[in-house]
Amino acid sequence: MAEQFIGSMRTTLVDWNSQIAPTEPLSSALKVVSVHQERPWMTTEEAQQTTPEITRGTCHCGAVGWEFRGAIPDATICNCTACRRYGVLWAYEYDGQGIHVDDPSSALTAYTCGSKSLSFNFCGRCGNLVSWRALSPSSNGQTRIAVNLRLADPADVANIRLQRFDGLHSFEDLAPDSRTVADVWF
Numbered sequence: 001m002a003e004q005f006i007g008s009m010r011t012t013l014v015d016w017n018s019q020i021a022p023t024e025p026l027s028s029a030l031k032v033v034s035v036h037q038e039r040p041w042m043t044t045e046e047a048q049q050t051t052p053e054i055t056r057g058t059c060h061c062g063a064v065g066w067e068f069r070g071a072i073p074d075a076t077i078c079n080c081t082a083c084r085r086y087g088v089l090w091a092y093e094y095d096g097q098g099i100h101v102d103d104p105s106s107a108l109t110a111y112t113c114g115s116k117s118l119s120f121n122f123c124g125r126c127g128n129l130v131s132w133r134a135l136s137p138s139s140n141g142q143t144r145i146a147v148n149l150r151l152a153d154p155a156d157v158a159n160i161r162l163q164r165f166d167g168l169h170s171f172e173d174l175a176p177d178s179r180t181v182a183d184v185w186f
């Protein structure tokens with residue numbers, strides 16, 4: 001997968017070079033490539049404009065909510081035995097940092113399995129999957145968490161790019177393409 005990605009980057013560089021005058025400094029071409037590496041489908045400015053600074057989601061009954069502060073870089077869609085059943089779209093950050101989960105009535109119910117390194121957390125009233133959360137902190141002392149973007153207003157997350165993750169076999173990200181959350185919403 002990494003080779004395919006690097007291959008597409010090389011193609012971008014070669015195509016761009018062929019369009020510039022011989023006197024044009026190479027740094028101009030490299031600048032364009034670095035933007036493409038960050039988000040091949042759009043410029044950084046475009047990505048910031050299409051993602052609100054704070055994104056919120058709530059479960060169907062409204063008992064549990066989450067807040068994601070800052071731009072959401074991508075939505076992970078995963079084919080592991082759990083995620084494919086949930087049909088979930090994950091946005092990752094750290095608990096209490098980028099992500100805050102609000103559960104005032106303690107409606108969340110945790111499900112753990114396998115190595116018991118993380119929990120999937122559901123609203124006990126309406127059954128919606130709200131988050132997964134690491135059961136122990138990362139090396140930086142913060143706890144990894146992800147929230148389900150399907151609980152957000154569709155318009156707020158429609159333009160977030162999809163990051164396909166092969167959680168079933170290779171356990172690696174797949175090469176990015178142009179699809180966004182809107183492409184898998186229905």
Ligand SMILES: [Zn+2]
Nearest residue numbers: 059061123126
């Ligand atoms: Zn609920």
